[in-house]
Amino acid sequence: MTLNELKISLTDCQKCRLSSGRTQVVFGVGNPDADIMFVGEGPGYYEDKQGEPFVGAAGKLLTELLESVGLSRQEIYIANVVKCRPPNNRDPQADEIETCQPFLLEQIKLINPKLVCSLGNFATQTLLGQKIGITKVRGRTFQRPDFTLFPLLHPAAALHQGNLRVPLKEDFQKLKNVLDKMKNPPDPSNSSDLAGLKANESQAEADTQPQQMDLF
Numbered sequence: 001m002t003l004n005e006l007k008i009s010l011t012d013c014q015k016c017r018l019s020s021g022r023t024q025v026v027f028g029v030g031n032p033d034a035d036i037m038f039v040g041e042g043p044g045y046y047e048d049k050q051g052e053p054f055v056g057a058a059g060k061l062l063t064e065l066l067e068s069v070g071l072s073r074q075e076i077y078i079a080n081v082v083k084c085r086p087p088n089n090r091d092p093q094a095d096e097i098e099t100c101q102p103f104l105l106e107q108i109k110l111i112n113p114k115l116v117c118s119l120g121n122f123a124t125q126t127l128l129g130q131k132i133g134i135t136k137v138r139g140r141t142f143q144r145p146d147f148t149l150f151p152l153l154h155p156a157a158a159l160h161q162g163n164l165r166v167p168l169k170e171d172f173q174k175l176k177n178v179l180d181k182m183k184n185p186p187d188p189s190n191s192s193d194l195a196g197l198k199a200n201e202s203q204a205e206a207d208t209q210p211q212q213m214d215l216f
């Protein structure tokens with residue numbers, strides 16, 4: 001299946017109750033061959049109307065933050081954990097996430113990014129497979145079987161709580177370090193790079209424990 005075929009297959013999806021209140025399925029947008037993917041929570045009012053993730057105020061902030069680390073929306077791919085708008089922008093419920101999750105995982109598999117940046121609790125818990133608060137894991141890398149996961153605060157949270165703006169910017173600065181390392185991976189023949197590599201490997205190993213699925 002191609003990414004476009006997956007998108008078309010969801011056009012009239014009725015698998016969960018979110019289908020009843022949506023204007024349209026908001027599948028995702030961006031470069032289908034992206035190395036970097038961002039995953040948010042679910043469509044809001046404007047996203048539901050326009051059929052594109054992150055087009056409202058949170059989207060504007062995300063675009064600014066991306067540009068601050070040298071990324072454009074055209075080179076990345078952006079999707080959400082649930083692809084239909086929850087009524088009144090409420091949180092997606094556990095069964096809705098569980099029902100929609102296979103489509104996100106298939107989307108990630110088809111895009112095959114090196115790095116997936118999860119924005120906020122729902123995306124992070126879904127992709128980490130653990131019910132853990134975003135504040136405990138933000139700004140760190142986690143090695144998943146097919147990609148590296150990098151959780152960040154959700155831009156909408158920073159719009160609602162002004163005190164989260166600085167931590168959100170800090171997350172993006174840490175993301176810049178990760179991107180720089182992706183562009184210039186450590187040279188194992190260099191002893192100081194090797195020490196850093198070993199430290200990263202032990203951290204990654206620690207980060208993937210425990211493996212149990214305990215989402216909600």
Ligand code: SF4
Pocket residue numbers: 010013014015016017018019025082083084096099100103
């Ligand atoms: S949220 Fe996902 S599972 Fe539910 S109707 Fe929309 S596409 Fe289907």
